Amino acid sequence: MAISTYSELQASVADWLNRTDLTSAIGDFVALAESQFNRSIRHRYMITRSQATIDSEYSATPADWIQTVSLILETNPVTQMEFVTNEALNTLKSGSSATGTPSRYSHVGTEIQVFPSPDNTATGYTAELVYYAKIAALSDTNTSNWLLTHNPDIYLYGTLMQSAPYLQNDERITVWASLYQRAIDDLEVSNQRTAGQTSVKMRAAALQ
Numbered sequence: 756m757a758i759s760t761y762s763e764l765q766a767s768v769a770d771w772l773n774r775t776d777l778t779s780a781i782g783d784f785v786a787l788a789e790s791q792f793n794r795s796i797r798h799r800y801m802i803t804r805s806q807a808t809i810d811s812e813y814s815a816t817p818a819d820w821i822q823t824v825s826l827i828l829e830t831n832p833v834t835q836m837e838f839v840t841n842e843a844l845n846t847l848k849s850g851s852s853a854t855g856t857p858s859r860y861s862h863v864g865t866e867i868q869v870f871p872s873p874d875n876t877a878t879g880y881t882a883e884l885v886y887y888a889k890i891a892a893l894s895d896t897n898t899s900n901w902l903l904t905h906n907p908d909i910y911l912y913g914t915l916m917q918s919a920p921y922l923q924n925d926e927r928i929t930v931w932a933s934l935y936q937r938a939i940d941d942l943e944v945s946n947q948r949t950a951g952q953t954s955v956k957m958r959a960a961a962l963q
Contacts, residue, residue, distance in 0.1 A: 758907035761785075761893040768914050772922070780921060781914070785893060788913035792902065793821060793889050795939065798946050800901045801887045809857060810879030812872045816865050817886070824885040826860055826867070836860050836869070844870050856880065909938045 758767050765781045802824060805817050809828070816823075828834035837859045839847070844861040847870050857869035857880065873880055891900040903910050912935035919928035 758911060759904065760898040761895065761903075762898070764893070764903065764907070764910055764914065767911060768918070771911070771915060772918060774922075777918075781918075784914045784917040784921070785910075787917040788910065789890060789892050791913060791917075792909070796890070796902075796942070797822070797887055798902075798942065799949065800905075801890065802885065803888045804883055804885045807882050807884065808879040809867075809869060809882045810873055810876050812870075813863065813866045813868050814882075816862075816867060816884070817888070819888040819891075820865070820884075820886050821889055822887040823862070823867075824887065826885075827883050828857065829881040829883060830856060834858060839870075841868075844868060847871075906938060906942055909935065909942065912938060 758764050764785065765778070768781050768784065769775060769777060801821070803819075807814060823838070826836045826838075828836065834856060836857065839859050839861055841861050841863065844859060847859065851871065853871055854874035855871040857871060857873055859870045861868050867884075890902050891897055893900065893903065912931050915931040916928060916935055918924070919931070
């Protein structure tokens with residue numbers, strides 16, 4: 756059975772479980788699997804960027820943000836902001852109350868905290884945040900995403916893993932967990948290979 760859409764995934768899970776009475780529960784299994792994906796997968800397809808105006812010490816991250824890759828201010832020249840820990844940023848704050856062009860940042864919950872506080876509060880600073888975004892959840896209206904398209908096995912085994920506690924079927928969870936982990940490892944290897952090829956191409960271009 757092909758697995759390229761949400762409905763096909765649900766049908767395949769029901770087939771593997773040999774159950775026809777789990778229509779609503781399978782949706783929960785998929786959602787739980789997606790929570791696991793967002794905790795464990797970091798792939799180039801998840802990297803996106805967003806522009807925002809930083810005009811105060813704290814700014815909200817995008818709703819689909821998981822992890823920051825980089826943060827810059829579009830000043831002239833561009834300000835590449837440095838990530839520091841909360842403790843380090845608080846130490847900087849305690850040593851100076853001056854405002855200026857932010858040069859360092861940290862994360863406080865789902866907010867970005869910058870130092871120094873922006874001096875240009877009227878118009879703020881245009882920032883570009885590059886980050887890992889959550890994998891778009893499957894639904895009846897969002898029937899596919901990049902992970903299901905490229906790695907339907909991860910979705911299948913991840914969903915089956917989540918079904919085991921509900922069905923009190925501890926014997927099969929070991930098999931599904933092994934298949935799931937193998938698929939995750941293969942995805943990581945593929946991602947690293949592509950990143951390596953990109954680096955080689957960039958070095959080659961620089962030498963020309």
